Amino acid sequence: MKLSEGVEAAIHCAASLAGLEEGATIPGSALAAQFGLSPSYLLKHLQALAGAGILESVPGPAGGYRLARAAERISLLDIVVAVEGPQPAFRCGEIRRNGPVKLPDAAYVKPCGIKVAMLRAEKAWRMALAAEKLSTIVADFRKDADPRSVAAACAFVAQHGRPQKTS
């Protein structure tokens, strides 16, 4: 099993956007340059986040992306689900029914125990992922990371951040 590579990019972008002031935006091209990614490709994942209601997009010049709600209310689970899709990782194909001896459907009303066990473990993962808030990620980064790295991140936000239109 492996997660899509875009998950890492999506989380990094969301963390960067969390450093913006209220209403300001950063264009996707700047985010792509910040992480050395293809702008067109990163757009795909940012669109997924926007479609899931995690980001908001502002078109036109001076436009870009911003968080749709406070970083405290955004978990890593939200981002992973937005990028990877909501379906569970373990897909039960009901192969227990494919045997040579065909039993009536009534014999399979109880869910497959293997499926139950796998989804139970997966739920633990989702719970842990939901407990990881974006605000905590950002706070820990500012507290523990190397000062040069923090300064670079702040400089990036200050350089590419664009205030909200005053209309």
Next chain:
Amino acid sequence: MKLSEGVEAAIHCAASLAGLEEGATIPGSALAAQFGLSPSYLLKHLQALAGAGILESVPGPAGGYRLARAAERISLLDIVVAVEGPQPAFRCGEIRRNGPVKLPDAAYVKPCGIKVAMLRAEKAWRMALAAEKLSTIVADFRKDADPRSVAAACAFVAQHGRPQKTS
């Protein structure tokens, strides 16, 4: 993210093998027929389980596969790792270093906070998966599942199970 389809087959096969008496084996072709899978393809996954030390293979006629240790000591994590590989689902590409401003490597001695958070959540999944023992799966199946289904599973084991060679 999604798990390989073979994980489901591997767990079902392991559960079936758990119903064997000590030393007896079931050939891979019989397991494939039981779950309606391609024999050649199922062999690939059974080989992975054997390579990981979960199953043992016996060649020749009257050969097949059997559990390499007691079902109490086999967890779903063991099977998942054997089929999917040991590498974590979240792969950190260290894209934080790819920005236009190049910092010395000394600025990145601390691990990426996003990576830490993702692996922490993933560890919760692995812990939950390790707690799901194959013996529990089988016991719950015999206790809760439909009697017809249990009878069919027992009949399958009785029909295709082959006792250990007496040499």
Next chain:
DNA sequence: GGATGGTTACTCGGATAGGAGGTGTCCGAGTTCTAAGGG
């Protein structure tokens, strides 16, 4: 000087090729069972 219209440039958005990894299949090496032949 202020308002207005057109132009321009920049943004996001969706539709389109390429490639890695899982999926499915095949044939070969090894081992045991079987059966025939000889003692």
Next chain:
DNA sequence: CCCTTAGAACTCGGACACCTCCTATCCGAGTAACCATCC
């Protein structure tokens, strides 16, 4: 009747195509800023 031996059949094991999904890219639609023009 028992032992030996050659054959055959069944098993696992690894190497080879196919196909789906992620990766990567392009071009088009829309919008706000900018600037020249007119009042």
